[in-house]
Amino acid sequence: MSTINDVSRLAGVSKATVSRVLSGSRGVKEASRLAVLKAVDELNYRPNVIAQSLLSQSTGCIGVICAQDNINQTTAYLYALEKHLSQSQKHLLLRFANTKAGVMSALEELTCGLCDDVLIIGARFPLNINDENVILVDCAESDTPNSIQFDHAFAAETACNFLISQGRRQIALIHPDARGSTDQVLLGYKHALENNFLPFNRNLVFMDDTSSSVALQVLLNNATTLNFNALLVADEQEAQRVIPQLQAFNKSVPGDIMVFSLAGSLHLPGVPKIPAIEYSMDAMAARIVAWLNEKTQSVLGSCVVRGDLIIPEMIKR
Amino acid sequence: MSTINDVSRLAGVSKATVSRVLSGSRGVKEASRLAVLKAVDELNYRPNVIAQSLLSQSTGCIGVICAQDNINQTTAYLYALEKHLSQSQKHLLLRFANTKAGVMSALEELTCGLCDDVLIIGARFPLNINDENVILVDCAESDTPNSIQFDHAFAAETACNFLISQGRRQIALIHPDARGSTDQVLLGYKHALENNFLPFNRNLVFMDDTSSSVALQVLLNNATTLNFNALLVADEQEAQRVIPQLQAFNKSVPGDIMVFSLAGSLHLPGVPKIPAIEYSMDAMAARIVAWLNEKTQSVLGSCVVRGDLIIPEMIKR
DNA sequence: CTGTTAGCGCATTCAT
């Protein structure tokens, strides 16, 4: 790879002039400008970004640590993020980590000058990070100054109101505690019931660490007394686990029981579509990148994102 | 962020000594070693990797340009690659690109000193790249010196032999030309038929650009005369598109027609499992990273990877 | 054993 010295020598000018031409040529004689351009073309020269980074103290690299267990959701994130980052001339440095130790070690490796900022996505474990340049996205903890959260209470409330509007007044809820947003979900759930003058039935709600499969079995064992006709689950992965199980017990979906996902639904042919709250990855990414760009001016604050209610055609009426 | 100067000042030694201590302390007095370590700890100092990169002329960054349209396959790739790369102290710089122009522009941006090497994955369009530091993985073109290809002929042959062993002798094949490996697939298909003394029926094979949906309709319209009982498709995405369509025509899968995917199958609950050829992403990634690490010694050559035959439990007998 | 010096490639002064 040729350097700025090669170009300056070939063009018969100084390094400074070459640099001037390449970065907003202003106050450079046309003749030497052309000479530089010619030399650049001949040598196929491109400035070394590492040297530029050392000087400017910024690399344009954004670390993204994916801590989600739901791998499908991850892809949507990455795709949207990369699109917006590259539009801002930034680079996406990818890392996966399932544990707190893993996240911290990845963070260490990325923040030694390599990355200007780091995004941590979907961590379900608390991690006490207090770094101006680290942004938590959809993470369990909210103490960190820079974080983007989903409004899970709002999602649960919307879900219930929708189900009730569909004549489903016995709504079961399976939402393992591990997801970290359990409290909020319960809040929204209860709120919707209250607003619709419906009683809260403790037996319809499963929020402890028992597997969703076990929870569902309990529900089905008591189906005759509980008589539930709707089921709220945490995400589309849970939904696809739960639906075959319901069908195995001769419960039709959505006929007998309407399953609702509180976070996204799969858009795959062959997979049954269900109503869900979906968070626009594109909007999220746009927001994040906007923050990254304007960081110098406005201080980053916490931010809460609300999802969209998506209803499959076959359910609409 | 503190620099080596801060550390040397605080420890009362020179920069060189600090550097020596941090990178394999050899020939350093214990006293000054401890002083340095203490200063490092106090200042929470970590060497700036960008400065190191400028000196060593290598960043440890590997660019990965994903050109695949099958987004699900991508995640598996990325996950495996990141795992192996981070084990080798390397960083994964992610890019998506759907067009040749997109790939080339991403390549430009990554090869200005930022990335030591670049992987291009799953490009279905020819791109004439002849760069020592660019590796093509599962790309349409094979002229490039550094490339990893899947053995599609082998996959097709294995698939046919399996299906024939299952008593399926009328094997339809839908494999759009856009995938770039069509020739090889046809080769393996024909080879298997020959070896089993079965005739080649041109009407069972669809390899032009017509959509797989149309191809399937043609097949179904002629089902009575063709009487096919197996269907080979390019990948699991195609499979999931095709299966509901077959069922809509009252063809049971795999009862009436066994669908076989030539590249991976979805392992999602609720999605019907089908027999498939699967390529181990982990093995691939291990191989790629091994290349990356030993590049100085052995010249990279082309390499062909064969997939594994995966048969769902319910089909095994 | 350790300090001084030089230089990686570049952009930005400050002179001219």
Added chain:
DNA sequence: ATGAATGCGCTAACAG
């Protein structure tokens, strides 16, 4: 308008 010099943070070579 342009060239020489400086320094970003670090390591390697050379002296002591």
